[in-house]
Amino acid sequence: GDSVTQMEGPVTLSEEAFLTINCTYTATGYPSLFWYVQYPGEGLQLLLKATKADDKGSNKGFEATYRKETTSFHLEKGSVQVSDSAVYFCALSRVAGGGNKLTFGTGTQLKVEL
Amino acid sequence: NAGVTQTPKFQVLKTGQSMTLQCAQDMNHEYMSWYRQDPGMGLRLIHYSVGAGITDQGEVPNGYNVSRSTTEDFPLRLLSAAPSQTSVYFCASSSGQGLETQYFGPGTRLLVL
Secondary structure (H helix, E strand, O other), X not given: OOEEEEOOOOEXXXXXXXXXXXXXXXXXXXXXXXXXXXXXXXXXXXXXXEOOOOOEEEEOOEEEEOEOOOOEOOEEEOOXXXXXXXXXXXXXXXXXXXXXXXXXXXXXXXXXXX | OOOEEEEOOEEEEOOOOOEEEEXXXXXXXXXEEEEEEEOOXXXXXXXXXXXXXXXXXXXXXXXXXXXXXXXXXXXXXXXXXXXXXXXEEEEEEEOOOOOOOOEEOOOEEEEEO
């Protein structure tokens, strides 16, 4: 079945550091790929998505490229801020039964310090 | 739009008690789903619905019931709570026709003693 593997956290960075959170997936066919972010005490929010190979999703300075050859969707940001501290979830989605089913990774906590 | 709303925010139950977690959305979305979030395990799909009157099981459905009598509401019922159901529960919705973004509620934190 489908699965998503992402790097364990917590990841602790200084403000303005470069961020990479690795995500790889196992799935048949051509799923869509997502990054969701969860700020403390809140629900998940979509950060970015990519629906086909070589697509790049971007939002709020974050980027991720759908690499089918390596089955990866790594999240990157050039300069993190304290306000980026949150838990980041990689997920894949496929259409099933009339809706889309999300399969999530376990989440990576990011802590950004001054 | 309020988006996806969930009540209560926090609940403590004793083993064997029953309760209903409420979920509502005002975006006229056909697709709604329930997830549970446990440490180190990400989010796992419990049940989902592709429209009023239609529900199906997800990855971890045991111990939970759902129904969908209206487009707006998708309650999750625990008939006899167990400590293993201690978790954070999230409801989500999407327009459902393909791979549209799912919108999540703020979550309900449930503790079963």
